Amino acid sequence: MVQAAIAAADLTHKSSHFRGGIISWKPTDNHQIEINYRVAFRASSGHACDANTIENGTLLPGEGSLQCVEGCSDTITTMSYYCTDFSATEDWTSGTNSIKYNLSASSNNLFTFGFSSCCWIPLVEGSSNWRMRTTANLTVRQDTGKINSSPVSAMQPVVRFSYGCDHTLKIPVSDDDGDVVKCRWSKRTPNDECGGVCETLSGSYLDQSSCVLTYNATQSTGWYAVALQIEDFQKTTDTVPFSSVSLQFLIFVANLSESCASRPFLPQNIITDGSILHSSANKIFNESIIARSGAATLRVTAIDTVSPIGMIKSALFPFGTSGREWFVTVTWTPMKSQIGTHLFCYTAVDNLGQTSDQTCATLVVDEEPNDTVVLNQDCNAFKTPEKVHTKCIEATTGVPKIFYLATSCSSYFVQCNELGTGRIVRCAPGTEWCNHVLTCVHSGSCATEG
Structure with a gap:
């Protein structure tokens, strides 16, 4: 009996690895949709990742499968x-x-797909099983004449709160159709959307219209799971959404010695909250992110990100001479398959585990302009020198x-002469x-120039 209990406890410990995720979708062709999902796991449970994994574009096996549970009954993908x-x-x-997935026609064009298994990390409230459910409606909309695209969101897998402090957490949302987006708690009935973590942050308040979660962290320290549905509507007064997207993440409440005002914060960066930044396929996107500690005795130890595929984050370095600021640089060369919008978020973490508010921006990848000259990764040589002569001749004539x-x-930029010779020139620091x-x-500021 004792050995069985120890074995069961060991299994629970090894299985407590889920850290949340999101499942969204958008239409492609006739009754085909592209399902996008983000998942997070405990790294030491077989989900190891490092900078090389990201840079090499290594596909990790993951675990479990995405299932279609309403309107169809298939295993969609591992x-x-x-x-x-x-x-x-x-x-x-x-x-x-x-993954692109073909759906068979149904009487109401409603389809639900999801991801279920075990286990969450041991929680203060709720049980260990996770269940995510996202609903798609493939009916052509009367207002746009097109099939709807779901809203999207992005959250750090772990959000940290200080015990005894009031916290406000903004859930970032974006919708390509320009719809009204609301957030609600996932429900157990009539269709289970949340497994063992339905409304398990007692005492919190969710403003459904603004998608802002407020919480006075005076209950208990420890781990809490948050399960939400992100939904889009044509009008604010509508009650039936076009789609419902599952978003789940963890909150950790810790009892710290510092005051509530000692959290790190993010001074003005190029990537600001709610900003929209444009780039092009095969063009290098490169920006620095600066964070500041909330007290002279504290230091920033990490800037955590929620990134698109292929974005590389540098090591953390000191910034300036104050002794309280640090920075990382993010570099991304989006592929043509990534044309469209991407949410990018970042959060600063200090040596006590306190976190700043999350900043999120929309990165828009446009088609590569025909006259763009592709440089190498170091930006000091032409990737295809033979094409530069042709581009310069076409431009100067x-x-x-x-x-x-x-x-x-x-x-x-490249400076051309009428002989077709191009020379790489760098803009002054702080300009592009x-x-x-x-x-x-x-x-x-390029979008507002001219």
């Missing part, structure tokens, strides 16, 4: 994923993947004549090339 982010300190790995070309590196005004402008 939950393999590309690692995008990890934390060695908090022992988690997060990643994403997508056209009407009007153009002597400058954009490159795949945002802070560099803006092709439609043919000059360098302050980073992030």
Whole structure:
């Protein structure tokens, strides 16, 4: 009996590895949808990831499968994923993947798919089983004449709260159709959307219209799971959503000695909360993120991110001379398959485990302009030198004549002469090339120039 109890406890410990995720979707062709999912697991439970895993684009096997549970009854795919982010300190790995799936016609065009298994980390409230459910409606909308696309969101796998403090957590949401987006608690009935973690953050309040969660952390320290449905509506007064997206993550409440005002914070960065930044396929996106400790005795130890596939984050370095600021640099060269919108979020963590508010921006990947010159990863050489001569000749003999070309590196441009020779030129620090005004402008301001 004792051995059986020890074995059961050991199994529970090894299985307590789920850290949440999200499942969203968008239409592609007739009755085909692209399902996008992000999952997070305890890294030491067979989900190891590092910078090389991300840079090499290694597909991790994941675990379990995505099932269609309403409108069809298939196994859609195994939950393999590309690692995008990890934390060695908090022992988690997060990643994403997508799959195109053909749906058979049904009487109401409603389909529900989800991901279920065991186990969450031991929780203060709720039980260990997880269940995620996302609903898609493939009926052509009367207002747009198109099939709906679901809203999307992004959250860190682990959000940290300090015991005894008031906390406000903004759930980032985005919708390609421009719909009204609301958030609600996932429900056990009539259709179980949340397994063992339905409304398990007692004492919290969720503003459904603004998707803001407030919580006075005075209940108990420990782990809590949050299970939400993100839903889109044509009008604020509508009660039936176009779609319902499952979002789940963890909150850890810790009893710390520092005051509630000692959390790290994020000074003004190029990537600000709610901002929209444009890039192009095969063009290098490169920005720095600065974080500041909440007290002189504390230090920033990490800047955690929720990233698109292929984004590389540098090591953490000191910034400036204050002794309280640190930074990382994120670099991303999106592929043509990534054309569209991506949510990118980041959070600062200090040496006590306190976290800043999460900042989220929308990264829009556009088609690669035909006149863009592709540079190498270091931005100091042409990737295809033979094409530069042709592009320079076309530009300098056209009407009007153009002597400058954009490159795949945002802070560099090519200066051409009429002989077809191109020279790589770097913009001044803090500026980037803006092709439609043919000059360098302050980073992030190109969209408003001209």
